[in-house]
Amino acid sequence: MSIFQKPTSAYITGRTRVLGILAHPTDHVKAPTGINRIAVARGKDAVMVPLNVSPSDLGRVVTGLRALRSFDGAIVTVPHKQSAISLCDEVSPRAAAVGAINILRRAHDGRLIGDQLDGVGFVEGLGSQGIEVARRSVYLVGAGGAANAIAFALAEAGIARLTLANRTLNKIETLAAKLRNAYPDVKVAIGSADPRGHSLVVNATTLGMKPSDPLPLDATLLTPDVVVAEVVMEPEITALLAAARSAGCRIHLGHHMLDHQLQLMASFLGL
Template identity: 75%
Template sequence: MSIIEDPKIVEITGRTRVLGILAHPTEHVKAPPGINRIAMMRGRDAVMVPLNVAPADLESFVASLRVLKSFDGAIVTVPHKQAIIRLCDEVSPQALAVGAANVLRRKPDGRLIGDQLDGIGFVEGLGDQDIAVSGRSVYLVGAGGAANAIAFALAEAGITRLTLANRTVEKIETLAAKLKGAYPALDVAIGTADPRGHDLVINGTTLGMNATDPLPLDASLLEQGMTVAEVIMEPEITPLLQAARETGCRIHLGRHMLDHQLQLMANFLGL
């Protein structure tokens, strides 16, 4: 059983440390039960709650966290991963390279520290399912915080070829330039909606969270033998994964990334 599938009731006390998951909207988030379970297992008086904050209110809300003395930190997710960087007092080298943070910790003096765990969580999730990365050719859709983190983690894990695709070409051109600078031996290309010719196909966008979303790529061009992976956790089987399964591809669920991030996130948040 996944750790996020066994939530328990958490008793709140006057000493309870508050953690959050910062998102907009929050209905799709899956981390709080898992983090709360870890807190209980580690004997920590702490609870994670959803923090639904619109982008226009992010700066003022984050400022308030500096003076919330019972607040220890938060997971940061869509659509705030990139915007949160400029609101931190300090960010890790990984977050700086990616241009996005997905965890935020408050120091006792009110300073806010950001880090990036998306990429390592995604790659470790693949490995746990016996999906090889090193030496493989990868097609990645997206240019947001998660996609950037995954691209860097895949490059670090030894992929040989990476094709980037996104509706806004300028964003992936920026990502491609950063990757080429950091990993000059990696074959990085700008692609289209055509995923053919790759071992691993990844949707690193939010397309698929809503029933009315278009597919992130041309699913009619998926090929048997491909592995098709998601970062989306709700719904578990997105339209892309359904199309991939019908084509005969192996599918990889978004929850595997979170499963492998939870312990890392808990450690970062001081649990």
């Protein structure tokens, strides 16, 4: 049974531990159903709910969560991944390297501990579909929290070359510098909207969530020998994936990343 199906039994009690997903907006979030399914499967009295928090209110909300004694932690997603790291008392080395978190846990004393599991989940999701990343040449669009995490995880997994593309050049220049310092054996370049010359193309932006969004790259240049991967989960087939499929490319859906993060996230949150 899929972890995204509704739990077969879940009851809110006076002892129920509360988990959240910090996002803005929350309409697109998929994690609560999966986490609640895992909580039921593991026999844990806990529930995850969406927390729609605007960027301007994030600091005040997180301060309040510190004092909520029934609160155990939260997944952190768009647009809060980078700004939330400064609100934590402690973060993992990979979160510090990436400069973003996508999950935080509340300790008994109210301290907040952050980690970054986007990249790990993305690479494991590829592997689950038989797509190995070692020695590949990768084209990655994006410079946000997910893109940074995926870039570091791909480098850690042994890719040979990484081309970074983004609408804001200074952000990928900063990311490129961090990657070159941490992984000198990986060739890192700054690219354009042209994905040619790579065997794996990754959209790590939010472009594709809305029907009006432009494509994140020039899809007319895709060739059938390329794997095109998404992080966007809704819609399942984004405009980019539809274009890639029409070009004969193998496509990799966004939900694979979340599928492989959820078990790790549940454990991190104490489930």
